[in-house]
Amino acid sequence: MQNISPLMQLSIGFWSFKALATAYELDLFSHLSGTDGHTVDGLAELLGVDRRPAELLVTACASIGLLEGKDGRYVNSALTDEFLVPGKDNHFGGWVQMLDRRLYPAWGRLTEAVRTNRPTSWNPDEQAHLFDSEDPELLAVFWEAMHSLSTLTARELAAHVDLSAATALLDVGGGSGAYDIELCRRYPNLRATVFELPPVCDIVTKQLVAAGHEDRIAVTPGDFLTDSELPPGHDVVLLSMIMHDWTPEQDLAILRKCFAALPSGGRIVISELLVNDEKTGPPAAALMSLNMLVETVGRNYTAAEYEQWLLATGFVDIQTVSFDAPGANGAVLARKP
Secondary structure (H helix, E strand, C coil), X not given: CCCCHHHHHHHCHHHHHHHHHHHHHCCHHHHHCCCCCECHHHHHHHHCCCHHHHHHHHHHHHHCCCEEEECCEEEECHHHHHHCCCCCCCCCHHHHHHHHHHHHHHHCCHHHHHHHCCCCCCCCCCCCCCCCCCCHHHHHHHHHHHXXXXXXXXXXXXXHCCCCCCCEXXXXXXXXXXXXXXXXXXXXXXXXXXXXXHHHHHHHXXXXXXXXXXXXXXXXXXXXXXXXXXXXXXXXXXXXXXXXXXXXXXXXHHHHHHHHHCCCCCEEEEEECCECCCCCCCHHHHXXXXXXXXXXXXXXXXXXXXXXXXXXXXXXXXXXXXXXXXXXXXXXXXXXX
């Protein structure tokens, strides 16, 4: 007889996530940060809840490594204190909020998405895309999540992809500019341009000012799907966590615009969670690909698929670099001859 424990752990996985999300929403980790710990009674008072739910929540959080308990007092684990306390440099709470408030309900309708091949995190009958007519507060949470995810991922990309010879980088669909901030920090001679939709440009500008990089990173409004060309004058084009949103046909069109915008010898960097060529995993990439079913018209692609598209576009010297980061597990690199 097979051991049912792995199946049991899969089936109750949402319990752990909701414990995390609820604790974050109640500011549990903020209350514990910088203290020598609190008792259950003390935490119940701080959270404004009864003792019973406070005890159950902190016990659950301790069981999954979010808290540590000793002598009746609870403190944040090192992981929690670094990533789940608002205001800290590596704050990752926006990602937790976005999953809880936006994607958790959408995944509750996953069967519907599979049957209809339509997103469930927004209404395609009433909205042109997932950002159209979105609740401003929830949209702000989305961009905070993307910034934290991209910041941590960009650090790994910078450590594994050598851009020391580059002078000007074009970040196509660059979101909040997190990749550009991190890459410019690592490479003092690099300048960058974030090419984004007009409503996102204000978000980018605020992040650049906060990081002190507004003098090295420009912001150019545009739409990489509908604009006929991309801004010229860059020797590297970056596509970070963008291609999985779109169909193969749309991605090919994006690559053609990137090719046209680059000079001879220019490079393209595609940073993504890559599905393996056998399409059996890894879990992070495969599940993110399934997430695209409730969010977009795309999916997560394989390195072989990107190589095929890059060759068809005219790029050469294609290689894949692997690394481990929250938003990507590798990058596909190529050069314009």
